[in-house]
Amino acid sequence: MNWQMTETETDVLVVGGGAAGIAAATTAARNGARTILVNAGPILGGELNYGAPVDGCLTARGEWAVGGFARDFFAACEKYDGYIGPVCDYRALNLVCIDPEAAKLAAIDLVSRADVQVLMYTFTDQAVVDDDGRIQGVVVRNKRGRTFIRAKTVIDATDDGDIAVAMGCEMMVSDAANGSAQSESLLFRMSGVDTGRLLDFVKSAPENFGAMEYPGFAEDAAAAIAGLVKQGQPKVLLTSDGPLLRDAVADGRMYPTSWVAVSPTSTARREVSIHTTVVPDVDATEIAREGVAFDSLHEQISMCADFLQRSLPGFEEAGLSAIDPFVGIRETRQVVGDYVLTGADVLSGKKSEDGVAKGCHELDVHDTAGHRRENVKDGGSYDIPFGCLVARDARNLLVAGRSLSADREAHSTARAMGSCMAMGQAAGTAAAMLSEPGSVSDLRGINLAGLRTLLKEQGAVLDGIS
Amino acid sequence: MSNSLSHRHHDVVVIGGGSAGIAAASAAASNGADTLLVDAGPMVGGELLSGIPIDGCLNTRGEWIVGGFLNSLLDDLKKMGGFVGAFFDWRTIWVVCVDPERMKLAVAHRLREDGAKLLLNSFVDEVVTDGDRVTGIVVLNKSGRTLITADIFLDCSGDGDVAAGAGADYQRGDGKGVFQPVSMVFRMAGVDTGRLLDFARDHPDNLALGENEWLNKSREECLRELIALGYPKVFLKADGPLMSKSIAEGELYPTALLAVIPVSADLRVVAINSTRVANVDATDTGALSATMPSLIDQVWNCQSFVQKRVPGFEEAAFAGIAPRIGIRETRRIVGEETLQGDDVLNAVKRDDGVAKGGHHVDVHGDGTDQLRRPVRDGGSYDIPLGCLLPKGIENMGVAGRCLSADRVAHGSARVMGTCIAMGQAVGTAAAMVCESNVPKPVLGDVPLPALRDRLVSQGAILDGTH
Ligand SMILES: Cc1cc2nc3c(=O)[nH]c(=O)nc-3n(C[C@H](O)[C@H](O)[C@H](O)COP(=O)(O)OP(=O)(O)OC[C@H]3O[C@@H](n4cnc5c(N)ncnc54)[C@H](O)[C@@H]3O)c2cc1C
Numbered sequence A: 001m002n003w004q005m006t007e008t009e010t011d012v013l014v015v016g017g018g019a020a021g022i023a024a025a026t027t028a029a030r031n032g033a034r035t036i037l038v039n040a041g042p043i044l045g046g047e048l049n050y051g052a053p054v055d056g057c058l059t060a061r062g063e064w065a066v067g068g069f070a071r072d073f074f075a076a077c078e079k080y081d082g083y084i085g086p087v088c089d090y091r092a093l094n095l096v097c098i099d100p101e102a103a104k105l106a107a108i109d110l111v112s113r114a115d116v117q118v119l120m121y122t123f124t125d126q127a128v129v130d131d132d133g134r135i136q137g138v139v140v141r142n143k144r145g146r147t148f149i150r151a152k153t154v155i156d157a158t159d160d161g162d163i164a165v166a167m168g169c170e171m172m173v174s175d176a177a178n179g180s181a182q183s184e185s186l187l188f189r190m191s192g193v194d195t196g197r198l199l200d201f202v203k204s205a206p207e208n209f210g211a212m213e214y215p216g217f218a219e220d221a222a223a224a225i226a227g228l229v230k231q232g233q234p235k236v237l238l239t240s241d242g243p244l245l246r247d248a249v250a251d252g253r254m255y256p257t258s259w260v261a262v263s264p265t266s267t268a269r270r271e272v273s274i275h276t277t278v279v280p281d282v283d284a285t286e287i288a289r290e291g292v293a294f295d296s297l298h299e300q301i302s303m304c305a306d307f308l309q310r311s312l313p314g315f316e317e318a319g320l321s322a323i324d325p326f327v328g329i330r331e332t333r334q335v336v337g338d339y340v341l342t343g344a345d346v347l348s349g350k351k352s353e354d355g356v357a358k359g360c361h362e363l364d365v366h367d368t369a370g371h372r373r374e375n376v377k378d379g380g381s382y383d384i385p386f387g388c389l390v391a392r393d394a395r396n397l398l399v400a401g402r403s404l405s406a407d408r409e410a411h412s413t414a415r416a417m418g419s420c421m422a423m424g425q426a427a428g429t430a431a432a433m434l435s436e437p438g439s440v441s442d443l444r445g446i447n448l449a450g451l452r453t454l455l456k457e458q459g460a461v462l463d464g465i466s
Numbered sequence B: 001m002s003n004s005l006s007h008r009h010h011d012v013v014v015i016g017g018g019s020a021g022i023a024a025a026s027a028a029a030s031n032g033a034d035t036l037l038v039d040a041g042p043m044v045g046g047e048l049l050s051g052i053p054i055d056g057c058l059n060t061r062g063e064w065i066v067g068g069f070l071n072s073l074l075d076d077l078k079k080m081g082g083f084v085g086a087f088f089d090w091r092t093i094w095v096v097c098v099d100p101e102r103m104k105l106a107v108a109h110r111l112r113e114d115g116a117k118l119l120l121n122s123f124v125d126e127v128v129t130d131g132d133r134v135t136g137i138v139v140l141n142k143s144g145r146t147l148i149t150a151d152i153f154l155d156c157s158g159d160g161d162v163a164a165g166a167g168a169d170y171q172r173g174d175g176k177g178v179f180q181p182v183s184m185v186f187r188m189a190g191v192d193t194g195r196l197l198d199f200a201r202d203h204p205d206n207l208a209l210g211e212n213e214w215l216n217k218s219r220e221e222c223l224r225e226l227i228a229l230g231y232p233k234v235f236l237k238a239d240g241p242l243m244s245k246s247i248a249e250g251e252l253y254p255t256a257l258l259a260v261i262p263v264s265a266d267l268r269v270v271a272i273n274s275t276r277v278a279n280v281d282a283t284d285t286g287a288l289s290a291t292m293p294s295l296i297d298q299v300w301n302c303q304s305f306v307q308k309r310v311p312g313f314e315e316a317a318f319a320g321i322a323p324r325i326g327i328r329e330t331r332r333i334v335g336e337e338t339l340q341g342d343d344v345l346n347a348v349k350r351d352d353g354v355a356k357g358g359h360h361v362d363v364h365g366d367g368t369d370q371l372r373r374p375v376r377d378g379g380s381y382d383i384p385l386g387c388l389l390p391k392g393i394e395n396m397g398v399a400g401r402c403l404s405a406d407r408v409a410h411g412s413a414r415v416m417g418t419c420i421a422m423g424q425a426v427g428t429a430a431a432m433v434c435e436s437n438v439p440k441p442v443l444g445d446v447p448l449p450a451l452r453d454r455l456v457s458q459g460a461i462l463d464g465t466h
């Protein structure tokens, strides 16, 4: 192995290649900054590749709340035959369905065409900070050895604020992981689904399916079900309020869970993603950050696939088609920024002159008090102020994506992948502005009006919707 | 990325969870050693998860030359419906075709049953040595740095990272910057096997067939047998009219092959192995990452090509890429002994063999170039323990792609069936030297007859075949 430390220099360093990171890197590079993107895994796109629908792109009222990079990303998915588009769940949300396999190609396509220098399979080791509280860069480690990447601006798009932590920035760590909410998300895909049969069943046995929480979708629950059926997409939520799932759990054909969400991923393959939660049968302290849960969850996947095949009409001929890496129990670690987005901001649909991105996903928290879900006021959107992306304890560290500065409630909506892409675009644009010759070197000095104008010119949605 | 260093100890630590590493970890754990398997990625299984078939499990004559761990894994896979079949390709080899998605479940299940512990998303950063011993490795992950000490270390990293880090000598590619190409395997769903085989029957000049003299069969006979098998396992060759025309006209990138491999029990999903970027040193992470855009362009190019030009694919849809870039060749660690190309080609047997190989020497080059030479008389060769013991390090074994071999021998021994056999051998040897409880066990001190007996009693195949 090569032990020596090499050094390289760039304008913008983006760490983390998920929804936020690919948006940030692509945007920074498109705006003229020399950009390096570092990602620990073997592929770009993070959870965009896992088959869950992309939330946070359209409000419940049906208006697009994100543009720019997110729309480019969807266009790239379409280029790789993998765009289904907006789908309504007739419960609370409009979401965008994509083929996660196309998403993998789309992410690489966009990032590489923007001339971002990508380092995959690369782990971050240390943040280098000067006496002024400026981050000088990050030391990364891969098979080549150790490299100090010196950067004018660093964007922390790691899912956990790893760079902020390494710098010693103050973090908000929620106690969710210590509460009762130790459920694990299980996500896999099945192909060969007969949507017609599935929807016929939804029509004939609607009591099994979730519908109608947001009043704007239909007059009543029956009309919502009718809408779901008419839409013609395999987008349904099987809930344990109905006999099908409840009985299966009761007699042990299914592990205990309150819902199974079905979402389309590919029309050509007649494929859907299946998303449920499960309480793992291993000691939670064992499920360390390293992802140990993988070996303990496979039985549940087989069990759930069997249950669907045997019991849910439309799945008779369907088979397991893909399993993605487990995400592990999600620690919720937020960076403390100049502004902390709150649940009240979100629910009231608060607009802000400092808004650089928009969120619109429902509030969705599991805690000791149970599971709470609530739509943004009037099915609209809220603004994410620039301060949510600026680490309070640093001068030139931006955060984007899941580790944004938000309280627990606000976080549960702003973490949606659509909002992550919007935040990424905002962070990437701001970082590119800082790298222009003669620019200020502290994020606080940035011309916010200029940033907003540039974002809007590049397709971002910042105003003009509910 | 915290600054503290935590510590854990195990009897045996296996680095790398590919085909060699999972076999090594399972063998060590099931033989009683407290065993930890560390991998940099989010899943275990390595290339077993990419869709390529497991080669080297049977020799050309159709005798099984690998058993033990392979059998347990394949039994698990059968129960999960993920075993497609073992059959002769009527070119030169027997292949074991598997469903890579169900393989993810089978690998996790097997490791759990055998009691191996897992540490994922963890990169081996440093190797701590004391004289001729490795005393520990330091891994880097989201929890920071962990020092892992052990009695025996097994380097199954494909690249020999740990052995190299401990100071072992190694060879790389041809020594002059030539490396076998890296590839991105991908999948297509909805293939019409009947039409594909009709095409093969009517246009056999496009197929690689009867490449092994030992077969003593005409191309026509081989073709008849292949069609009679009924699997979508066809090997389109670059010098056949279909591919050579498309390559010449620029419709398809230059490549030596387009191998179609069945990966689902209903034979409607296939993997395609065709894309390639040659002469990249895959331990240069920047260079490896930079191949990604060309690889995905080739993937899309190839899927469009088969849809348009290869009957049976008219209705087929792109169904995803492998979890990571496939790497054929990086470092070969210099061991106590070095497997010689002549021994491989001459099917040389040895009293001290601990694993068997039988795959033809298969060295891919740039563009359309590929060297393929069969093992004599459709037989197998033996791999002695010395090829798995890095010279000068007394408590380390290597298995898999980084074994000690010359470049020609490596072209055969690198396949997954052989990697599994080597893994089981070193894993078992490691557990045996730990059993005696002597301080500072030396891997090469394992009594060979006892090791061979143990391996055979646990299903390994060491004798009695051609
Ligand atoms: C239970 C649950 C269900 C959800 N379901 C949905 C849904 O249906 N729809 C939706 O839109 N959102 C959903 N979300 C939210 C969403 O999945 C994530 O919040 C979002 O994907 C985060 O995007 P990101 O870019 O911040 O991080 P990720 O997509 O997680 O990507 C992070 C990337 O950074 C890399 N990385 C991390 N740390 C490092 C490091 N230190 N060094 C180098 N690389 C690093 C990782 O390898 C990864 O590639 C869900 C969340 C939860 C908790």
Ligand SMILES: Cc1cc2nc3c(=O)[nH]c(=O)nc-3n(C[C@H](O)[C@H](O)[C@H](O)COP(=O)(O)OP(=O)(O)OC[C@H]3O[C@@H](n4cnc5c(N)ncnc54)[C@H](O)[C@@H]3O)c2cc1C
Pocket: B015, B016, B017, B018, B019, B020, B021, B038, B039, B040, B041, B045, B046, B047, B048, B052, B053, B054, B055, B056, B122, B123, B124, B125, B156, B157, B158, B159, B161, B182, B183, B184, B185, B273, B325, B326, B327, B328, B399, B400, B401, B402, B414, B415, B416, B417, B419
């Ligand atoms: C395109 C392609 C086609 C092929 N076709 C076939 C075929 O048809 N049949 C066949 O049998 N073989 C085939 N081969 C060869 C075969 O797949 C590989 O040689 C074999 O899988 C190597 O197995 P391994 O266990 O040695 O390494 P790998 O499967 O590469 O596993 C190594 C593991 O080590 C981990 N690792 C590496 N470095 C570190 C580190 N520093 N710290 C922690 N973890 C680390 C990696 O994450 C990885 O999981 C093909 C190879 C390629 C690339």
